Amino acid sequence: MFAAENGLKGDPRLKAISDAITVVPHFPKPGIMFQDITTLVSNHKVFKHTVEIFVDRYRDMDISVVAGVEARGFMFAPSIALGIGAKFIPLRKPGKLPGEVISEAYELEYGKDRLEMHVGAVKPGERALVIDDLVATGGTLSAAIRLLGELPNLCLRLHIVYDLLLQTYCGYCDSGWLERNGAEVVECACVIGLPELKERRLLNGKPLYVLVEPREL
Amino acid sequence: MFAAENGLEGDPRLKAISDAITVVPHFPKPGIMFQDITTLVSNHKVFKHTVEIFVDRFRDMDISVVAGVEARGFMFAPSKALGIRTKFIPLRKPGQLPGEVIAEAYELEYGKDCLEMHVGAVESGERALVIDDLVATGGTLPATIRLLERNGGEVVECACVIGLPALKERRLLNGKPLYVLVEPRA
Numbered sequence: 001m002f003a004a005e006n007g008l009k010g011d012p013r014l015k016a017i018s019d020a021i022t023v024v025p026h027f028p029k030p031g032i033m034f035q036d037i038t039t040l041v042s043n044h045k046v047f048k049h050t051v052e053i054f055v056d057r058y059r060d061m062d063i064s065v066v067a068g069v070e071a072r073g074f075m076f077a078p079s080i081a082l083g084i085g086a087k088f089i090p091l092r093k094p095g096k097l098p099g100e101v102i103s104e105a106y107e108l109e110y111g112k113d114r115l116e117m118h119v120g121a122v123k124p125g126e127r128a129l130v131i132d133d134l135v136a137t138g139g140t141l142s143a144a145i146r147l148l149g150e151l152p153n154l155c156l157r158l159h160i161v162y163d164l165l166l167q168t169y170c171g172y173c174d175s176g177w178l179e180r181n182g183a184e185v186v187e188c189a190c191v192i193g194l195p196e197l198k199e200r201r202l203l204n205g206k207p208l209y210v211l212v213e214p215r216e217l
Numbered sequence: 218m219f220a221a222e223n224g225l226e227g228d229p230r231l232k233a234i235s236d237a238i239t240v241v242p243h244f245p246k247p248g249i250m251f252q253d254i255t256t257l258v259s260n261h262k263v264f265k266h267t268v269e270i271f272v273d274r275f276r277d278m279d280i281s282v283v284a285g286v287e288a289r290g291f292m293f294a295p296s297k298a299l300g301i302r303t304k305f306i307p308l309r310k311p312g313q314l315p316g317e318v319i320a321e322a323y324e325l326e327y328g329k330d331c332l333e334m335h336v337g338a339v340e341s342g343e344r345a346l347v348i349d350d351l352v353a354t355g356g357t358l359p360a361t362i363r364l365l366e367r368n369g370g371e372v373v374e375c376a377c378v379i380g381l382p383a384l385k386e387r388r389l390l391n392g393k394p395l396y397v398l399v400e401p402r403a
Contacts, residue, residue, distance in 0.1 A: 024315035034315045038335060041295060042304040051299065074291035075307065078258060082268065082296055087259040090292065098241035098251045118255060 002193070003053065003211045013049040018212040020046040021192065025217065035192050035214050037133050041075055050076065053211060054189055055083035058129060065128035065183055067091050067148060069115070069140055076191065077131035086129075089121045091144050106143035115140065117147040124149070124182030134192040135210065138203045141188045145204050149182040219380065220270065220398045230266040235399040237263040238379065252379050252401050254350050258292055267293065270398060271376055272300035275346060278373060282345035284308055284365060286332065286357055293378065294348035306338045306345075308361055319367055323360035332357065334364040341369030351379040352395065359391045 004014055020040040027034040041047045058080070067089045068077025074090060081088035092115070094103065100119040105112050122128060130144045185206050193210030202208065221231055237257040244251040258264050275297070284306045285294025291307060298305035311320065311331045318333040339345060347361045352375070362372045372393050380397030389395065 022316075027315040028312070036315050038307060038314065038338070041298075042306055042338065044298070044302050044304055047295070047305065048299055071288045071291055071309075071313070074288060075295050075305070078264070078292050079296045079299055081258075081261065082265055085261055087261055088264065088292070089259055090255060092288075095245070096288070097255065098244040098253050099239075121255070121259065 001207070001209060002213070003209065006209070008053070011053075013046075013053060014212055016046050017050055017191065018215060021212070021215045023215045023217050033214065033217065035134055037072065037075070037191060040191070050191060050211065051079045051083060054080045054131070057189075057209065058187075059084050061186060062127055063129055063186060064126045065089055065122050065148070067117070067128055067130045067144060069130070069132040069144055070096070072133040073131050076133065080129070080131060080189075089117065089128075091115050091117050091130075091147060102147060104143040104146045106139040107137075108139070115143045115147060122148060122183040126183040127186045128183040129186060130188045132188075132190050134214075135188070135190040135197065135203070135208065136194050138197075138208075141190075141208075142204045145185045145188070145206055148185050218394070218396060219400070220396065223396070225270070228270075230263075230270060231399055233263050234267055234378065235402060238399070238402045240402045250401065250403070252351055254289065254292070254378060257378070267378060267398065268296045268300055271297045271348070274396065275374075275376075276301050279344055280346050280373060281343045282306055282339050282365070282370060284334075284345055284347045284361060286347070286349045286361060287313070289350040290348055293350060297346070297348055306334065308332050308334050308364060319364060321360040321363045321367075323356040325356065332360045332364060334368065337368065339365060339368045339370040343370045344373045345370040346373060347375045349375075349377050351401075352377040352384065352390070352397065353381050358395075362391050362393055 020043045022036040022039045024034040024036050063086050066077050066081035066086045068074050070092045078088045094114045101116040103114045103116040105114050128148050187207045189209040191211050195213050237260045239253040239256045241251040241253050281303050283294050283298035283303050285291050287309045295305045314333050317336040320331050320333045322329050322331050345365050358375050365372050374394045376396040378398050382400050
């Protein structure tokens with residue numbers, strides 16, 4: 001849902017945020033009207049507004065994890081995590097996180113990419129947010145949701161029982177699901193979202209919260 | 218200079234920060250003892266200490282720009298910029314920033330890499346900080362300093378969470394003061 005339809009209608013901070021975004025035509029390739037948020041984060045007052053809006057929204061929602069998507073998500077997510085007293089978890093490109101990771105593939109316009117997260121970065125049942133600068137098709141956020149583990153707890157418990165049975169009677173364990181972290185993604189939040197998402201309040205079954213639409217030239 | 222020798226000797230926050238770092242041997246290649254700060258940023262209290270120490274230090278230094286280096290620098294620099302009420306400027310890998318950029322190459326152990334910054338991101342004479350998670354040989358930070366200066370900025374200090382002990386002898390990096398919170402964990 002867009003912030004203006006969810007309690008912030010007419011809030012002057014939203015206009016200031018939108019005005020602070022720079023549109024760069026045909027980047028990174030022809031036809032794309034790139035929404036450049038560097039002019040937002042270099043405007044202290046507007047950057048502060050952006051963080052405040054998210055902190056005000058999530059402060060009392062019992063969130064313990066704020067996950068940010070590399071790299072532009074890293075510009076927003078840590079400050080939100082600090083503001084609401086949650087841990088910040090980076091979701092990174094392949095090969096960047098040391099130690100044991102899980103990964104999810106997602107579609108790009110041409111080809112695929114992957115996102116990785118540390119095993120054990122979140123505990124089962126923790127309530128999590130996913131933060132990125134912009135949501136278009138939702139491919140990246142969907143991968144983030146899968147990494148954090150949107151399995152309903154009942155499903156996780158059933159898999160635990162299934163694994164115990166396998167171990168007892170067959171001597172092996174199919175722990176693929178247990179390797180997922182099992183957090184509950186409460187909402188995905190982005191500064192910018194495509195207008196067609198207004199019709200689609202959920203992304204992979206998860207609520208989506210967006211501050212502004214893309215700017216036009 | 219290290220924080221413990223610059224007013225924060227015995228500060229329990231420094232020990233907490235050091236303890237929150239995880240050492241990962243032989244990553245990304247054999248022989249490297251990687252200092253993983255993800256366990257620091259996932260510890261809210263310690264992450265908050267890190268921000269507070271930097272904000273307390275730089276709050277009254279008339280800084281107007283905080284530059285952070287992609288990508289781990291992005292985990293630390295924006296919150297510092299917000300804390301001292303300045304602009305945040307990202308320094309990015311090639312091809313990531315749209316529009317007009319300037320670039321600086323720097324040496325890696327094997328080969329070269331490049332860092333880019335928007336033209337006009339800082340105004341002439343603006344006082345700038347550079348923030349990164351770790352400084353080792355200082356390949357990235359000197360490139361950052363050069364980028365900011367080419368845009369007319371004055372780099373006041375480079376600040377990192379972790380710095381190699383060898384840097385204790387070397388208070389300056391490319392002629393700029395260096396401020397570090399802790400040594401690498403063993």
